[in-house]
Amino acid sequence: MTTGGSGLESSRSVNSPNSLTTQHGVFQHIEEEIEEDAMDIAPIVVSPSQGWDGNDGPWSTFALGFGNPPQFVRVLISTTCPQPWAVDPLGCTPTDPPNCISNRGNRFNKNASSTWQDKGLYELDQELNLGYTGNGNFGLDSLTLGYPGSGAITLDHQVVATIAAKDFYLATWGIAPRPTNLTSDSNAVIFAANNSHQSVLSTLRHDNQIPSLSYGYTAGARYRLNQVSASLTLGGYDASHFHPSNITHNFADDNSRDLVVGIQSISILDSAVILLPNPTLSFVDATVSHIWLPLQACQAFETAFGIEHDAQSDLYLVNETTHQALVTRNATLVFTIGSDRTSTDVANITLPYASFDLQVTTAYPNVKNATRYFPLRRAANDTQYTLGRTFLQEAYLIADYERSQLSINQCRFVEEPADVRAILPPNTTNRTDNPTSTSRQSTGGLSRGVIAAIVVVSTLFLLLLSTALFLLWRKKRRVLQSGGSERKQSDHSPSAELSDLQNLDALERELHGEAMPPPELHGIPIGPLEMDGGVAVAEMSSMDGKAER
Numbered sequence: 048m049t050t051g052g053s054g055l056e057s058s059r060s061v062n063s064p065n066s067l068t069t070q071h072g073v074f075q076h077i078e079e080e081i082e083e084d085a086m087d088i089a090p091i092v093v094s095p096s097q098g099w100d101g102n103d104g105p106w107s108t109f110a111l112g113f114g115n116p117p118q119f120v121r122v123l124i125s126t127t128c129p130q131p132w133a134v135d136p137l138g139c140t141p142t143d144p145p146n147c148i149s150n151r152g153n154r155f156n157k158n159a160s161s162t163w164q165d166k167g168l169y170e171l172d173q174e175l176n177l178g179y180t181g182n183g184n185f186g187l188d189s190l191t192l193g194y195p196g197s198g199a200i201t202l203d204h205q206v207v208a209t210i211a212a213k214d215f216y217l218a219t220w221g222i223a224p225r226p227t228n229l230t231s232d233s234n235a236v237i238f239a240a241n242n243s244h245q246s247v248l249s250t251l252r253h254d255n256q257i258p259s260l261s262y263g264y265t266a267g268a269r270y271r272l273n274q275v276s277a278s279l280t281l282g283g284y285d286a287s288h289f290h291p292s293n294i295t296h297n298f299a300d301d302n303s304r305d306l307v308v309g310i311q312s313i314s315i316l317d318s319a320v321i322l323l324p325n326p327t328l329s330f331v332d333a334t335v336s337h338i339w340l341p342l343q344a345c346q347a348f349e350t351a352f353g354i355e356h357d358a359q360s361d362l363y364l365v366n367e368t369t370h371q372a373l374v375t376r377n378a379t380l381v382f383t384i385g386s387d388r389t390s391t392d393v394a395n396i397t398l399p400y401a402s403f404d405l406q407v408t409t410a411y412p413n414v415k416n417a418t419r420y421f422p423l424r425r426a427a428n429d430t431q432y433t434l435g436r437t438f439l440q441e442a443y444l445i446a447d448y449e450r451s452q453l454s455i456n457q458c459r460f461v462e463e464p465a466d467v468r469a470i471l472p473p474n475t476t477n478r479t480d481n482p483t484s485t486s487r488q489s490t491g492g493l494s495r496g497v498i499a500a501i502v503v504v505s506t507l508f509l510l511l512l513s514t515a516l517f518l519l520w521r522k523k524r525r526v527l528q529s530g531g532s533e534r535k536q537s538d539h540s541p542s543a544e545l546s547d548l549q550n551l552d553a554l555e556r557e558l559h560g561e562a563m564p565p566p567e568l569h570g571i572p573i574g575p576l577e578m579d580g581g582v583a584v585a586e587m588s589s590m591d592g593k594a595e596r
């Protein structure tokens with residue numbers, strides 16, 4: 048399927064985009080002293096934007112502020128991309144609907160940022176195997192993780208890109224920790240550390256903001272409870288969101304497709320229907336919405352659910368009659384997941400029909416009318432087998448890049464407090480055999496400034512307490528000396544001494560009773576705040592190109 052797209056052109060004249068390379072296999076060096084502090088660092092819990100966006104969703108998004116001053120856009124999580132991407136002002140044209148900017152999660156005008164450092168035009172190297180194409184104008188700029196007003200973290204000199212091509216309709220926050228190499232030589236692949244730029248996750252790790260290169264993520268489920276938003280924890284996971292499978296899988300050797308699991312079977316609960324003829328390996332990737340399976344599996348879905356493939360859009364569009372029949376049936380699908388095609392340790396991830404009941408808008412390529420669709424895609428070969436965001440509505444992904452392990456867990460939907468736990472580095476003293484499902488409990492964390500203030504206040508309090516106790520002790524000593532002198536001149540009555548001792552004990556108890564309890568550490572919340580996402584548009588050169596999907 049060929050769709051009309053756009054390609055950014057940099058301010059200088061170029062014949063083709065430069066070479067964009069994400070360094071696979073070697074992470075940038077992290078100093079050993081970081082490990083010593085890891086046990087004292089809490090994970091970062093990133094609050095969702097409370098918005099539901101997308102042209103094939105709706106999907107729960109997060110907020111990122113690009114540039115200085117920050118321009119806030121709503122983003123989807125990418126588990127395979129290492130850079131954040133924002134929609135460029137040229138991503139919406141006069142022929143697009145008037146609400147295009149809002150529908151794409153708002154835009155980032157790099158010319159309005161005082162800290163933008165342009166690095167040129169590069170081809171987007173994500174999802175090429177699925178036919179997604181486009182160019183990005185890459186640069187270095189400040190990045191704010193979340194809306195202001197709730198302790199949002201700002202990182203400087205981060206690799207970011209502006210995109211216009213609609214293959215990636217919404218902005219993206221890449222949380223993979225691979226560094227990025229930017230070079231103007233399309234034939235050069237430079238892996239030297241001084242030519243690499245750290246990812247957001249690696250920067251947080253390097254700066255002691257998170258305990259490890261890890262995260263826990265689930266995409267959220269609008270159909271559950273009162274719309275359950277996505278959950279993202281950097282440096283750990285939120286145990287309240289899932290039933291632990293207690294199974295870990297090693298990363299695949301190809302670091303560009305590292306989060307690979309074996310789908311051993313797909314079946315319909317309480318039925319003999321088998322939807323996956325043969326076990327297969329599949330890439331877990333939150334960047335894309337759909338589940339890509341072999342043609343034979345797709346045909347089994349067609350038979351089981353009465354859905355039809357639309358050649359023009361390459362989607363399974365669902366009319367109202369079929370939709371009502373599927374809602375009434377309310378089938379539950381069971382994905383049996385192992386480390387490979389034959390491993391005996393497996394986890395069953397169940398997905399209700401509601402997780403497949405999605406809507407596609409006219410902003411999606413070659414869709415003329417908004418309609419319901421079934422998010423299943425026909426894979427041309429095994430490089431396209433993918434478990435996308437649809438799957439992660441009901442599955443909780445934990446990725447530990449310091450152990451090269453992941454786990455897939457069944458989501459649980461309950462209204463209860465968060466249970467945030469840190470994943471510690473492998474060389475810490477309390478390392479566990481199953482670090483991605485059992486780790487240090489963490490109720491959260493405070494910024495270093497707040498912790499320093501607590502230490503100063505606590506120290507001053509202890510000094511005041513010590514001074515008061517010393518003065519009371521000296522008073523007691525004088526009373527005792529005075530009482531001894533009086534006993535030499537009287538019948539040695541103990542009443543005065545006992546009274547003073549009782550008063551001293553009462554005062555000591557009062558002082559201890561007034562002592563402040565130790566501070567309770569909480570997570571670093573990055574909470575939502577309603578804002579106007581509109582930004583001024585600066586003139587840019589035209590963008591042309593085509594995308595093959």
